[in-house]
Amino acid sequence: MASIVQFENVGLRYGTGAEILSDLSFSLARGSFHFLTGPSGAGKTSLLRLLFLAQRPSRGLIRLFGEDIVTLPRDRMPLFRRRIGVVFQDFRLIPYLSAYDNVALPLRVAGVDEAEIATAVNEMLAWVGLGSRASARPATLSGGEQQRVAIARAVIARPELLVADEPTGNVDPDMAGRLLYLFEALNKLGTTVIVATHDVHLLERVPDARTIRLDRGRLDDPAGIVRTDIARPLPRRPLR
Amino acid sequence: MSAASTAMRASNRRLLPEGRLEGPLPWLIAIMMFLMVLAAALGLGLGRAAASLADALAGRVTVQIVEGDPRAREAQARAAQSELGRIAGIRAVRRVDDAEMRALLEPWLGNIVNHGDDLPLPAMIDVDIAPGEQWRLAAIGRTLARIAPAARIDDHGRSLAPLAGLIASLTWLAIAIVLLMATATGFVVVLATRSALDTHHATIEVLHLLGATDSQIARLFQRRIALDALLGGAIGLACAAPVIFLLGLRLGALGSELAGTVALWPAAWLLLGALPLAGAGLATIATRRTVLGALRRTS
Numbered sequence: 192m193a194s195i196v197q198f199e200n201v202g203l204r205y206g207t208g209a210e211i212l213s214d215l216s217f218s219l220a221r222g223s224f225h226f227l228t229g230p231s232g233a234g235k236t237s238l239l240r241l242l243f244l245a246q247r248p249s250r251g252l253i254r255l256f257g258e259d260i261v262t263l264p265r266d267r268m269p270l271f272r273r274r275i276g277v278v279f280q281d282f283r284l285i286p287y288l289s290a291y292d293n294v295a296l297p298l299r300v301a302g303v304d305e306a307e308i309a310t311a312v313n314e315m316l317a318w319v320g321l322g323s324r325a326s327a328r329p330a331t332l333s334g335g336e337q338q339r340v341a342i343a344r345a346v347i348a349r350p351e352l353l354v355a356d357e358p359t360g361n362v363d364p365d366m367a368g369r370l371l372y373l374f375e376a377l378n379k380l381g382t383t384v385i386v387a388t389h390d391v392h393l394l395e396r397v398p399d400a401r402t403i404r405l406d407r408g409r410l411d412d413p414a415g416i417v418r419t420d421i422a423r424p425l426p427r428r429p430l431r
Numbered sequence: 432m433s434a435a436s437t438a439m440r441a442s443n444r445r446l447l448p449e450g451r452l453e454g455p456l457p458w459l460i461a462i463m464m465f466l467m468v469l470a471a472a473l474g475l476g477l478g479r480a481a482a483s484l485a486d487a488l489a490g491r492v493t494v495q496i497v498e499g500d501p502r503a504r505e506a507q508a509r510a511a512q513s514e515l516g517r518i519a520g521i522r523a524v525r526r527v528d529d530a531e532m533r534a535l536l537e538p539w540l541g542n543i544v545n546h547g548d549d550l551p552l553p554a555m556i557d558v559d560i561a562p563g564e565q566w567r568l569a570a571i572g573r574t575l576a577r578i579a580p581a582a583r584i585d586d587h588g589r590s591l592a593p594l595a596g597l598i599a600s601l602t603w604l605a606i607a608i609v610l611l612m613a614t615a616t617g618f619v620v621v622l623a624t625r626s627a628l629d630t631h632h633a634t635i636e637v638l639h640l641l642g643a644t645d646s647q648i649a650r651l652f653q654r655r656i657a658l659d660a661l662l663g664g665a666i667g668l669a670c671a672a673p674v675i676f677l678l679g680l681r682l683g684a685l686g687s688e689l690a691g692t693v694a695l696w697p698a699a700w701l702l703l704g705a706l707p708l709a710g711a712g713l714a715t716i717a718t719r720r721t722v723l724g725a726l727r728r729t730s
């Protein structure tokens with residue numbers, strides 16, 4: 192099975208500090224669903240930042256969609272990033288844009304026409320239960336509502352890879368289940384999903400998912416499961 | 432332009448909220464544009480005055496025959512008139528007649544000029560030299576020395592040379608001021624862009640991570656700053672135009688032929704009107720280069 196993400200001996204340090212991530216080697220099969228767990232400060236966010244091209248590793252090799260991204264030229268990054276949906280741990284909504292405009296951002300960046308955007312965004316906002324708050328600014332939304340806007344923005348363009356950092360940290364269990372269902376639905380359409388979470392209940396809700404455990408920047412994988420990824424293959428969805 | 436790319440530009444515009452940037456940029460640009468338009472108007476007016484002065488004076492000399500004896504004066508004048516007409520490169524030789532001269536002098540000397548022939552007036556001959564034939568002055572001098580020893584040559588070009596030089600320097604000064612103002616406007620725009628980049632730092636990072644290109648981000652800032660520059664430029668022009676117009680009226684009131692030529696003609700007004708547009712264009716280019724440079728440096 193072709194892997195969509197491949198890490199080989201990846202290490203990361205910020206500036207001249209100690210390594211935050213060390214010797215990471217694993218791969219994610221196209222269409223797989225992974226959870227990323229580990230104690231606070233283990234390096235989950237740092238690892239995801241490598242995945243969504245916010246950061247280049249200090250050493251090692253990372254292949255994304257079959258291409259080496261460590262040496263990817265700057266001007267090719269945008270097209271790679273448009274294939275990745277990101278839910279940031281701190282949401283990163285744009286404060287002076289409405290919920291609607293925040294969700295529409297990835298489509299606008301990709302140059303989709305406004306009529307198509309309107310349909311997609313309204314449908315998505317309704318799905319995350321924010322149909323009536325479309326014109327609200329992030330500052331006027333609750334933490335959980337902001338999180339749902341962030342998730343809607345991450346999935347709106349139907350990315351090939353979805354990277355979510357603690358996406359259910361601020362919502363009640365019902366909403367968490369609903370959002371997880373959204374990720375699963377996307378996964379069934381072919382999106383590879385990786386979700387960082389502390390929430391053990393979440394892990395149980397997706398029986399097919401694999402779990403990657405991170406501890407102090409290293410893979411906690413004695414059985415070598417993620418190293419030799421055996422995640423179930425899924426049919427590929429044709430992408431726009 | 433295809434529908435797809437129009438839609439793309441329309442959607443690009445909405446990556447950031449509509450509207451202008453906060454801050455004093457439009458006012459700064461308004462002030463600079465005001466001064467720039469004034470300097471440009473001065474340059475245009477003086478440039479034209481210099482040209483018409485040069486036109487009027489180039490190749491115009493007056494020969495005066497200062498001779499007490501009216502008969503000798505008359506003889507020399509006639510000889511000079513006919514000899515000068517034979518020199519190549521001289522377009523016209525014209526004797527200023529007595530009545531004309533008396534009229535010229537009356538304001539200075541009062542009515543005595545009209546009391547018959549008591550007052551000896553010099554004979555005056557206007558000589559028009561063809562353009563580019565200035566060097567014939569020497570030939571004129573030699574001819575006159577031979578046939579009319581009492582002749583004096585009054586070269587307008589030479590006597591007004593300091594004025595022409597002053598006008599030329601002022602014209603260059605005006606051009607230099609316009610160029611300096613344009614440069615300063617460019618730098619102001621660079622500073623404003625840098626501060627806007629700082630303000631929107633977090634937003635730019637998110638846009639990048641969502642796959643926006645540097646060019647898309649630059650366009651957001653270009654649009655805003657171009658709007659600011661256009662607004663500022665329009666205000667500057669609107670303030671400068673009446674000032675120039677009133678100065679033109681005052682110059683016209685001087686009644687002097689030279690001052691009259693300083694007033695602006697329609698094409699010059701068009702040129703001044705184009706300055707804010709040029710300013711907005713300059714601001715757009717400066718913004719784009721600043722944004723692209725900054726983005727390349729930061730990541």
Ligand SMILES: Nc1ncnc2c1ncn2[C@@H]1O[C@H](COP(=O)(O)OP(=O)(O)OP(=O)(O)O)[C@@H](O)[C@H]1O
Pocket residue numbers: 205208211229230231232233234235236237238280
């Ligand atoms: N920009 C940075 N500069 C320096 N150190 C950093 C930076 N970002 C993170 N770190 C350090 O890297 C380590 C891992 O941080 P990271 O955010 O990846 O952890 P995490 O697993 O996501 O934690 P949490 O579960 O609390 O979100 C931490 O010790 C943190 O202090």
Ligand SMILES: [Mg+2]
Pocket residue numbers: 235236237280356
């Ligand atoms: Mg984290």
